[in-house]
Amino acid sequence: MIEVTGIRKRYRGRDVLNDVSFTAEKGELTCLIGVNGAGKSTILKLIMGLTPLTGGTIRIDGQALEPKLYEKIAFVPDHLTMPSGMRLSEALRFMADFYESWNEKRADELMRFFQLEHSARIGSLSKGIAAKFNLLLGFAQDSDYLLLDEPFSGIDLFSREAITEVFTSDLMEHRGVLLTTHEIGEMEHLVDKAVLLKGGKVSLSFHCEEMRSEKGKSVIDVMREVYGA
Numbered sequence: 001m002i003e004v005t006g007i008r009k010r011y012r013g014r015d016v017l018n019d020v021s022f023t024a025e026k027g028e029l030t031c032l033i034g035v036n037g038a039g040k041s042t043i044l045k046l047i048m049g050l051t052p053l054t055g056g057t058i059r060i061d062g063q064a065l066e067p068k069l070y071e072k073i074a075f076v077p078d079h080l081t082m083p084s085g086m087r088l089s090e091a092l093r094f095m096a097d098f099y100e101s102w103n104e105k106r107a108d109e110l111m112r113f114f115q116l117e118h119s120a121r122i123g124s125l126s127k128g129i130a131a132k133f134n135l136l137l138g139f140a141q142d143s144d145y146l147l148l149d150e151p152f153s154g155i156d157l158f159s160r161e162a163i164t165e166v167f168t169s170d171l172m173e174h175r176g177v178l179l180t181t182h183e184i185g186e187m188e189h190l191v192d193k194a195v196l197l198k199g200g201k202v203s204l205s206f207h208c209e210e211m212r213s214e215k216g217k218s219v220i221d222v223m224r225e226v227y228g229a
């Protein structure tokens, strides 16, 4: 379990996150929802140790963050970070060399599934194709947890559908997935738990199925109430 307790983050004298707590469990898809600038990406960076906490604690499977724990987590940022002149085949080789958790067979399957060409260069990819390859780099790591920052941002409907299919496959079955989004769209039926951020705090956190069965509300209904949209 990823356990975020009372975290605070201050950038240049301004509190971006103020006492944020939530958990993301293995075998579940947890969605961090918030408008632009709510602090979603910051939370993922804090979990990955890419920026220091101002306060609070983050524990993974009961342990405080330390470099060894990152073997359990794959992080997919909101854009491809590989050099633009690199071919996809070279990027895959880099991942295989760099990550012990790299699963070559899975990477090959996903290359075929997303219809990606090994010889294409990173810089020549369209936005949607780049997003698919970016996701592949995370999906093909045998990690317990997968953190995804805005995986659907700027992607057309058909690419979204292909990516959604991966989320429902057994590739994800036992993993804990924590993803951020500002619009839930067709993801809604995939999400187990929603964490709604507002004003640097968690406004509401709930299991979607319970919300549906007990209050008859969808995630979008709740978002409308919280964000007044």
Ligand SMILES: Nc1ncnc2c1ncn2[C@@H]1O[C@H](COP(=O)(O)OP(=O)(O)OP(=O)(O)O)[C@@H](O)[C@H]1O
Pocket (backbone or CB within 6 Å): 011, 012, 016, 034, 035, 036, 037, 038, 039, 040, 041, 042, 043, 182
């Ligand atoms: N390195 C930084 N230095 C200063 N301020 C920052 C830094 N990174 C983020 N911020 C600020 O922190 C706030 C939260 O940013 P963050 O990127 O986490 O939001 P977000 O919810 O992911 O937004 P989006 O949906 O637009 O990606 C924003 O106001 C942003 O300007």
